[in-house]
Amino acid sequence: DAGVIQSPRHEVTEMGQEVTLRCKPISGHDYLFWYRQTMMRGLELLIYFNNNVPIDDSGMPEDRFSAKMPNASFSTLKIQPSEPRDSAVYFCASRDRANQPQHFGDGTRLSIL
Amino acid sequence: AQSVSQHNHHVILSEAASLELGCNYSYGGTVNLFWYVQYPGQHLQLLLKYFSGDPLVKGIKGFEAEFIKSKFSFNLRKPSVQWSDTAEYFCAVRSYDMRFGAGTRLTVKP
Numbered sequence: 287d288a289g290v291i292q293s294p295r296h297e298v299t300e301m302g303q304e305v306t307l308r309c310k311p312i313s314g315h316d317y318l319f320w321y322r323q324t325m326m327r328g329l330e331l332l333i334y335f336n337n338n339v340p341i342d343d344s345g346m347p348e349d350r351f352s353a354k355m356p357n358a359s360f361s362t363l364k365i366q367p368s369e370p371r372d373s374a375v376y377f378c379a380s381r382d383r384a385n386q387p388q389h390f391g392d393g394t395r396l397s398i399l
Numbered sequence: 400a401q402s403v404s405q406h407n408h409h410v411i412l413s414e415a416a417s418l419e420l421g422c423n424y425s426y427g428g429t430v431n432l433f434w435y436v437q438y439p440g441q442h443l444q445l446l447l448k449y450f451s452g453d454p455l456v457k458g459i460k461g462f463e464a465e466f467i468k469s470k471f472s473f474n475l476r477k478p479s480v481q482w483s484d485t486a487e488y489f490c491a492v493r494s495y496d497m498r499f500g501a502g503t504r505l506t507v508k509p
Contacts, residue, residue, distance in 0.1 A: 319497070328499060328501035329499040329502065330499075331497055334497075377443065387448055388445075389445075390443040392441070392442040393442055
């Protein structure tokens with residue numbers, strides 16, 4: 287299995303631009319998670335899905351952030367408009383059922399200038 | 400509020416020294432406990448996990464962790480560290496959802 291695949295690996299853009307991060311979970315995994323990692327706040331859960339349905343989005347920092355999972359093999363995290371404080375590494379993770387560990391993607395390093 | 404605390408932000412050790420990284424949590428009910436490792440430039444990898452049973456859990460690369468329920472702790476240990484253990488270590492606790500500690504950066508000097 288290829289593991290959790292995220293794209294792009296790096297993204298540099300100017301503030302105000304729309305940013306879309308993509309994730310392909312491991313095939314057969316029912317849960318998908320989006321995390322943000324910063325030096326100041328560490329690793330934070332933003333949102334997670336179960337069977338393509340958003341279950342908990344309480345970690346989404348503000349309305350500029352949105353996430354979708356149109357099917358079992360694809361999810362996006364969108365920031366519009368982006369701001370410099372959104373600069374971070376964004377991780378996607380998936381797991382197949384409760385009580386199993388999550389498998390993480392390589393992350394997307396996002397820099398907003 | 401539910402939280403996960405890692406006591407040390409940065410630990411510096413020489414090779415062959417023993418390691419113990421602290422992790423405490425504030426959840427009241429049944430929890431699953433994890434340690435993840437992030438090597439420089441790489442993604443998070445699972446080091447070990449505890450769900451139930453023997454509170455002393457052995458993971459990969461010689462790491463182990465002990466769950467002490469009365470202390471709400473899940474400390475990570477390794478008897479003798481190597482330079483290749485230089486990485487960031489995250490404790491995580493799952494009850495309703497997953498919460499991570501702030502991470503501990505370990506630097507092992509050769």
